[in-house]
Amino acid sequence: MRNILIIDDEDDIREVAALSLEATAGWHITTASSGADGIRAAADARPHAILMDVMMPGMDGPTTFRQMQQDPQIAGIPVLLLTAKVQGVDQRRFADLGVAGVLFKPFDPLKLADQICQTLGWADESLI
Amino acid sequence: MTAHPPILLLLLLVSVFLLGLHTLRQSSRTRGLRQELDRLREELIRSRELAEQQKAKLAQRSSLDNVKDEFISTVSHELRTPLTSIRGALGLLTSGMLGEIDPKAQNLLRIAAANTERLIRLINDILDLERMESGNAPLQLRRCSILELAREAIDAITPMGDDAGIRLELNSSAPRDAIYFDADPDRIVQVLTNLLSNAIKFSPAGSTVSVQVHSDVNSLLLKVVDQGRGIPADKLEAVFDRFLQVESADSSRKGGTGLGLAICRSIVHQHGGAIWAQPNHGGPGTTLWVQLSRSARSSDRTSAAPAAIASAERGEGLVLVCDDDPGIRVVVAEQLRQHGYDILEAGSGQEALSVAREQTARAAGLRSDAGLPTQPIAAILMDLYMPDLNGWEALEKLRDSPATASIPVIVLSVSPPTERVLPKGAAQGWVQKPFNESLLLAELQRVLHAAGGAGQVLVVEQDVEIAGALVTSLNGSGVRAAHVGTLQQAVDRCMMGAPDLLVLDTALPDGDGLSLVDWMRHQPVLSTLPLIVYSGRTLSESEMQRLRAGPAQILDKARVRPKQVADLVLMLVQHRPDTAAVA
Numbered sequence: 143m144r145n146i147l148i149i150d151d152e153d154d155i156r157e158v159a160a161l162s163l164e165a166t167a168g169w170h171i172t173t174a175s176s177g178a179d180g181i182r183a184a185a186d187a188r189p190h191a192i193l194m195d196v197m198m199p200g201m202d203g204p205t206t207f208r209q210m211q212q213d214p215q216i217a218g219i220p221v222l223l224l225t226a227k228v229q230g231v232d233q234r235r236f237a238d239l240g241v242a243g244v245l246f247k248p249f250d251p252l253k254l255a256d257q258i259c260q261t262l263g264w265a266d267e268s269l270i
Numbered sequence: 271m272t273a274h275p276p277i278l279l280l281l282l283l284v285s286v287f288l289l290g291l292h293t294l295r296q297s298s299r300t301r302g303l304r305q306e307l308d309r310l311r312e313e314l315i316r317s318r319e320l321a322e323q324q325k326a327k328l329a330q331r332s333s334l335d336n337v338k339d340e341f342i343s344t345v346s347h348e349l350r351t352p353l354t355s356i357r358g359a360l361g362l363l364t365s366g367m368l369g370e371i372d373p374k375a376q377n378l379l380r381i382a383a384a385n386t387e388r389l390i391r392l393i394n395d396i397l398d399l400e401r402m403e404s405g406n407a408p409l410q411l412r413r414c415s416i417l418e419l420a421r422e423a424i425d426a427i428t429p430m431g432d433d434a435g436i437r438l439e440l441n442s443s444a445p446r447d448a449i450y451f452d453a454d455p456d457r458i459v460q461v462l463t464n465l466l467s468n469a470i471k472f473s474p475a476g477s478t479v480s481v482q483v484h485s486d487v488n489s490l491l492l493k494v495v496d497q498g499r500g501i502p503a504d505k506l507e508a509v510f511d512r513f514l515q516v517e518s519a520d521s522s523r524k525g526g527t528g529l530g531l532a533i534c535r536s537i538v539h540q541h542g543g544a545i546w547a548q549p550n551h552g553g554p555g556t557t558l559w560v561q562l563s564r565s566a567r568s569s570d571r572t573s574a575a576p577a578a579i580a581s582a583e584r585g586e587g588l589v590l591v592c593d594d595d596p597g598i599r600v601v602v603a604e605q606l607r608q609h610g611y612d613i614l615e616a617g618s619g620q621e622a623l624s625v626a627r628e629q630t631a632r633a634a635g636l637r638s639d640a641g642l643p644t645q646p647i648a649a650i651l652m653d654l655y656m657p658d659l660n661g662w663e664a665l666e667k668l669r670d671s672p673a674t675a676s677i678p679v680i681v682l683s684v685s686p687p688t689e690r691v692l693p694k695g696a697a698q699g700w701v702q703k704p705f706n707e708s709l710l711l712a713e714l715q716r717v718l719h720a721a722g723g724a725g726q727v728l729v730v731e732q733d734v735e736i737a738g739a740l741v742t743s744l745n746g747s748g749v750r751a752a753h754v755g756t757l758q759q760a761v762d763r764c765m766m767g768a769p770d771l772l773v774l775d776t777a778l779p780d781g782d783g784l785s786l787v788d789w790m791r792h793q794p795v796l797s798t799l800p801l802i803v804y805s806g807r808t809l810s811e812s813e814m815q816r817l818r819a820g821p822a823q824i825l826d827k828a829r830v831r832p833k834q835v836a837d838l839v840l841m842l843v844q845h846r847p848d849t850a851a852v853a
Contacts, residue, residue, distance in 0.1 A: 152351060158358030165367045197347070226350035248354035248390055251361035 144169040146258075147189040149180035149206070150224070151198045158251060159193065159224075167255035177201030181209060184216045191262060193245070196225040196236070204239055211240070220262055224249070339404045346397045353393075357386050388527070395529040399512070402536045409454040409540055413565060416449045416458075416490050417442055420481050423462030430467060435475035438466065444485035450565040451490055453541055458562075461534045461545075465494040465558050468530060472498035473555070486762055488708060490562045497555040504812040506547045507788055510535045535792075538562070544761075544792055548785040561761060561789075586610035586752055587648030587718060588629070592622035592664070593682065594656040598703075602651060602682075605707045606714070610752055612643050619656055619664030623674070626650065630673040645745075647677050648718055652697070654683040665696045678717045719768075727751040727839055728769040730760040730786065731804070732778050736832050740773060743836035749843055756780045761789065768796055771843055773835065776805040784813060791820050800842055804835055 146169050150156045153175070160171040172187045174180040177198055184192060192210075196203040203223050211217050220242035236244045243261035245254070259265070360383040362368055364376070371379065401407040417440075424438050431438045442449070462481070469479040477497040484491040501509055508514050513528035538545040543562040550557055589611050591602050596617065603613040614629065616622035626647060631637040633646035650668070654661035661681065668674045680699035699717040701710050719726070727744055729751055731737035737753040744751035752769075754760050757780045763769070772790075776783040783803070790796040801822040803809070809817070809824060817824060823842075825835060 152355070154355035155351070155358070158355050158362070161368075162358055162362055165362060165365075226347045226354070247350050248357040248386075251358040252365055 144191070144264075145187060145189045146171050147180065147183055147187055147192045148173045148194075149175075149177065149183075149192065149198075149203075150195040151175055152195070155195070155247075159249070159254065162249075162251035162254050163258075166252060167259075169255065177203070177206030177209070180206055181213070181216070184210065184219060185213065188216070189219060191242070191258065192219055192221045193224055193258070194221055196223050196227065204236070207239055207241060222258060222261060335404065339400065339406065342397060342400045346393050349393050350390075353386065353390055357383075357390065360386055392527045392529070395527045395533060399529055399533050399536060402533070402540060409457060411452045411454055413450055414453045414455045414458065416444070416451060416483055416492060416562070419453075419455055419458050420462060420483060420492065422455075423459050423466060424481060426459070427463050427466045427470065431470050431479070434470050434473070436470050436473050437478045439478060439480045440483075441480060442483040444483050444490070448485035448564065449483065449490065451562050452565055453562065454537075457537045458541070461537050461560065462492075462494070464530045464534050465560075468526075469494050469496035469498065469556075469558070471526065472496065474498070484758075485564065486758060488564055488762055488765055490564055491758070492560045492562070494558045494560075495550065495555065496557075497550075497553070500549055500554055501547055501556050503549070503810070504815070506549070506785075507791075507816070509547060510545070534560075539792075544789050546785060546788045546792065548781060548788075551781065559785075559789075563765070586612075587750060588612045588614065588643055588645045589714070590614045590616060590622060590626060590629070590647050590650045590677075592616040592619065592650060592656075592661075593653040594618060595653070598653070598682075602710070605710065609711055611648075611714075612645070614643075614647070619652075619659030619661060619667075622650065622652065622664055623659075623667055623671075626668065626674045626677065627671065648750075649699075649714060650677055650679045651682050651701075651714075652679050654681060654685070662696075669696060680713055680717055726769045727771045727773065727843060728760065728763055729753045729773045730757075730778065730783060731755065731773065731775040733775070736775075736804075736827075739832040740836055740839075743833060744839060747836070747840050749840060751839075757783070757786055760786055764790065764793070764796055768799060771800045771802070771839060773802045773804055773839060776803065776807060776809070784809075784816065787817060787820070787822070802835060802838060802842075804830070 144167070146163055148156055148159050148163075148171060150159070150173075156173045156175065160173055163169045163171055172183055172189060174183040177194075178201055180192070180194065194203045194206060198206075201209075203225075207221050207223070210219070210221065222243045222245055223236050223239075223241050224245050224247060225236065226247040245257055245261070249257070360379060363371065364379045364383050398407075420440055424440055428438060466479060466481070473479060473496045479494065479496045482493040482495065484493075505514075510531045512532045535545050538560055541562055543560060545558065545560050548557050548559060549555075586606075586609060589606055591599050591606070591613060592615075593599050593602070594617055599615050599617070603615060606613055614625055616625045628637065628639075629643075629647050632639065632642060632644055635644075638644070652661050652664065656664075659667075661683070665679060668677065668679065678698040679696070680701060681697045682701050682703060682705070684703045686700075686702050699713045701713050727749055729737050729740050731740070731753060732755055734753075734755070737755070741751045741753050752763065754763055755778070757778050760772075760774075760778075764772075774783045774786060783805075787801065787803075790799060790801075798821065801817070801820065803817060803822060803824045804827060805824065806827040808826070814824065823838065825838070
């Protein structure tokens with residue numbers, strides 16, 4: 143079973159995304175509500191992938207990602223940014239960071255797990 | 271002396287009286303002048319104030335634009351965040367994954383979910399349009415095949431078509447090498463999917479929506495044809511406006527955002543193309559036309575020009591082609607002939623001089639030679655490197671002779687214009703060899719139009735006899751007139767260079783002439799082109815209104831003879847300020 147960490151400052155989005163991944167893919171979900179908490183949670187839970195919001199107060203997604211890369215324990219975990227920004231400039235900037243992928247809000251709750259699998263090349267997941 | 275004191279006194283009195291009168295008149299004139307001066311001064315001050323206000327307003331607007339862009343971008347982001355939760359929650363609930371739901375509640379959830387989707391599309395569309403119109407979405411141009419993009423769009427929209435029971439088909443009459451153009455493929459696919467999804471939405475189940483691709487010398491034409499309920503004539507243009515739907519209930523029923531066609535228009539305009547809607551000929555439904563420029567790469571332009579252009583009436587002008595290489599002369603002459611030019615050739619600088627002088631004499635009626643044209647030379651294409659008298663020397667001699675000094679010259683040379691600087695005024699244009707046809711034609715058009723002359727009139731007319739009468743009459747009066755017989759040719763001609771005036775028939779083999787007007791009014795260069803609609807049928811009130819959106823005269827074929835049309839054309843063309851200045 144996959145273990146996924148969701149980092150988002152919006153409680154509602156965390157809950158919906160977690161429910162969606164649990165219900166559609168049966169994954170085990172851990173959540174964190176800030177970049178700093180996210181780094182700690184990543185080190186503790188060692189998830190298979192991290193789904194992280196871009197715009198967060200305090201430390202934003204890209205900054206959190208860069209800090210994660212400094213930590214050899216979690217640097218190898220693929221990170222997917224989840225953003226409500228759709229401007230091409232932003233998308234390119236995110237891609238240049240070296241993240242595994244960028245997904246967009248509002249996401250389709252029934253397809254979110256599928257999108258994650260596609261982006262990460264997880265072909266063997268049994269989805270509902 | 272004292273004998274005539276009364277006379278002297280009288281004279282004195284008269285003088286004083288006259289002086290008084292003069293002073294009075296003078297002072298009243300001075301007063302008048304002063305008042306006039308004051309008025310002018312006030313006007314000047316007022317106009318300066320206005321200019322300042324205008325400038326301030328402009329500055330304010332541009333900063334407002336920035337604020338608006340920023341605002342829209344922020345709002346879209348801020349709206350997306352709560353929508354993410356709503357969409358997620360509703361999506362999971364309606365999926366039934368979390369347990370059975372009462373059918374009534376299920377229906378309400380479905381409504382909420384569908385409208386959430388609509389709101390998301392709306393936000394995306396607003397942001398999209400905003401980015402394009404503020405120039406924040408530059409095109410990523412590359413060489414594309416219109417057929418591939420059309421296939422891609424059809425593939426993407428097929429599920430929607432299947433759901434609605436509508437068949438999608440793709441036809442192309444374009445030769446295989448005439449389908450390439452420079453475009454941002456994602457954007458063009460966006461246009462096509464948008465047009466297709468519209469066509470599907472407004473079509474009855476069981477009908478067909480077809481995409482047709484045609485190509486011409488300069489352009490690609492793509493049509494999306496549906497058999498739907500059609501667009502009323504007075505809405506054909508307005509459908510491209512934001513938030514306009516033909517029936518008020520459309521937007522909620524069809525789930526559209528009301529921005530789709532506005533976005534399409536924005537994208538097509540960004541590509542330098544045109545888009546317009548037209549009712550189908552003799553049947554229900556609508557055709558959406560998209561016209562885009564073909565790739566200018568010579569490797570993409572190998573297919574010969576269609577015969578339609580070659581058969582167009584002569585009348586573009588007489589061009590003298592001077593090059594010592596007979597091969598180049600033949601190629602250039604052939605290309606120009608296909609586009610309606612008449613040609614004279616010269617193999618050396620010396621020959622060019624004598625041919626030009628003779629032709630000037632012939633045009634002035636001082637000389638006649640059987641089989642040779644009698645019109646003046648409109649332009650000279652001149653090679654620079656030639657044995658004996660080379661191009662530079664020939665240019666100098668042309669300029670020295672009053673008979674040839676005013677003929678515009680385009681240099682045809684292997685060197686770029688920056689490398690070989692010519693004396694000022696020696697040549698009006700430059701085409702570097704090896705050149706492609708469209709470059710040469712464009713430069714020739716540019717030079718001919720810059721030269722002013724008595725204007726260029728394009729006659730779009732199906733009836734060759736009427737067209738012939740018009741063109742002959744106009745050419746005879748020194749106005750260059752060209753004739754085309756179809757909408758497509760008219761569009762091509764206009765794309766090659768804007769005429770000064772258009773005479774337009776309504777009944778054309780490939781559609782109604784008025785659709786050309788709709789297209790024209792969307793082209794920056796053509797939007798103010800004066801127009802004479804010479805129609806064989808009575809126009810409806812809404813058609814008249816459409817025409818009156820720009821400078822247009824409407825003449826009835828049954829009542830007005832071609833000669834009278836020509837007279838009107840002459841009057842209009844000769845009253846154009848720029849041609850008047852030249853004359």
